[in-house]
Amino acid sequence: MHDPAAAPVLIVDDEPHLRITAGQTLELAGYLPEPHSSAESALEKLMPDFPGVIVSDIRMPGMDGMALLKEVRLRDPDLPVILITGHGDISTAVEAMREGAWDFLEKPFAGERLVEMVRRGVDKRRLSLENRRLKAELEAQQAAPGPRLVGRTLAIQRLASMIQRIGQVQTDVLLFGETGTGKDLVARAIHERSPRGGHPFVAINCGAVPESIIESELFGHEKGAFTGAVERRIGKFEHANGGTVFLDEIESMPLALQVKLLRVLQERCVERLGANEPVPLDIRVIAATKVDLKVAAEEGHFREDLYYRLNVVTLPIPPLRDRREDIPLLFQHFAVVAANRSGLEAPPLDTRGISALMAHDWPGNVRELRNLAERYVLLGSAFDYRLDDLLEGVETTGADLALPQQVELFEKSLISQSLASHRGRINEVCEHLGLPRKTLYDKLKKYGLKAEDYRHKVKP
Template structure:
């Protein structure tokens, strides 16, 4: 394996000895120093995908460090810029931080201090570029018509290619995958990309419909067909005319009904209960299962002839464990959706959060990941957006909160974010949340929040 290339650090100073000394220190620490004697020369070499940080003196002939900071941030607000100030020049340092400097070094400084500051800046830059790449990937995938298969892992790319091909031909499809892997999304993607996209998509969970009424649900009935049938009812198959029927958990369909489904697949017609005249159907059937239907057929739990009728085109849906490289991208996607829906904002994941995502086993697959992303947006403020704390509650009895507790956590996070946004100014918080001042103070007391603690965040 190739060693990763050293990350670049721009060193900008009109004094040659400082450029040389700082460059040697950073090179020994594993970075690639890029020395410039002027801000103008450094900006000419700055590219949009620059993966490092800038270290610049403030006082230089021509363009000074403050002007460089403003120009660099106008090009890329996420680019870390570290400014070097003279001894005791506190006012300049405060101004630099207000202008968005990542940090500042006061002359003279130790090499270890420079390396540590650059290390933190490089880590921030890496996360910024990763999030930028994730957002670009999401925007590209969201431009595609119909439901989106988000991901760039080979397994999901193969699935997306097969979905595109299958959607253009008229054939029934069997989807096979674990619970929560996204079988419903794949079925909808096939439907939306096909010529049937403008017609109904009718989803039926075969395991959720009582056996006593499933035949009526699927095929409909005539008035008087049985006790309680006071009027004609159109079944799911007939309602999907021209479109697609999605039969989820088809392994749960009663054996007695499977033979009738086989006849529907072969004849493309149904008979309502209590009727003798068949109704012709123009539709596609997509079935989904989380079990091996062939083994179920051999064990007598599923009709063998129906299995062979369904398995002409089988699409395996990869589990989340088989596409771990997609986990951060999917999390970002679900967090953006949750943020847009709730009107809340959540910070991008840090390195520890991404590591926690990748280390988790994900028994609930994409569904579990989506739920976690929604919890991160809605309740993350209650645990300082530490993903590890939210993950500890996923799948454990202690982490399942009653509805009143979840509502309180959500309310507390809303008040917390409003206090942060308005730096503890109570009148502005009341206006944003639409609360009387007394009500807000009651809630602050209830949740142990103090407006004065947030006023410090206004300082540079």
């Protein structure tokens, strides 16, 4: 009975003895050899995203190994092809490598060398296919309307469901979350999923605009309203008419301006500085804060009446440490985005890299993770793509989790990530993780994971 994690190997040779010998050697090593007496026969079996490698003799009647290599390269340039050359035929081997062969074997060769070469080829193929799946998923996400939340934990799926519901109702929203959790992305997602999606989304950071001009920024002014007002200015609220205003860091808004904001929320109109006539507004206001506004109101730092006016619908955004299982998937998502933008390639995470991600506390949340992914793509080659080196100097204590909890969380994350990458296809997950089918099913049951949950994208 074959190990479900084994990879197929097409053995192409017109000599039956070599096909049998190589096949037995690879089968004993745990692979699934598929012998073919001709290149034409092997090509008929070559399906898209073939998960293994090809081992082929060069000298064969009909289509020879070099012609097979060229055809395979046309179909899938990432598929490793190992060519077998005659003794002393160095010029042919050099030509094969120039044409894109993964490696070559010189007759006679030891079985151990064949197994080692196939092992490296299969590892390379798995990395290539994983990158391909990630890029395809990224393209699908980019094609979907509006911003998309990346993650499969219960916390992020609940958030996605709430975004969908809130988008369809006409109410102001208060977002509460730590720095870097993605409050701006959530605000944009609500806007895009609402009937206002085709109208302006106007964002303003209340903590970044000087207090002296924030009132003019929000409400606008008439010509001559104050020194320097040489012409009329339309404010952010008026510019967003029909759409959404996003007020980030609303806890930083001056108390005097909070009174005017409360009036705008209640009356749905705005008066420019220096004007007497109110301008009607059709807007939704989404405010975001990283502090507890109720506490801020009790301490006199925020108006209590404005807090209760904003608190109709409050949407908490979970910090990254509360959805650790999403960390590897998020990291790879950001790495693919950075690779596409920069034109560089970055290998998928290995086990050591995932371990480094899971051990870190992420005080900067998703923003910190995105920055690390960009450094991984841009600078990773200088560090041999070792995330522990890129994270050097940053505390990675694993927070308050005991060792058994960290181990289980790490294992669950690996399985969840593989299910996501392979869209819930059990055979591929078994192959990717090197697990027998029964062991995988036992672990799925242990961690409450279901393969069918990963077979279709979950749209927020």
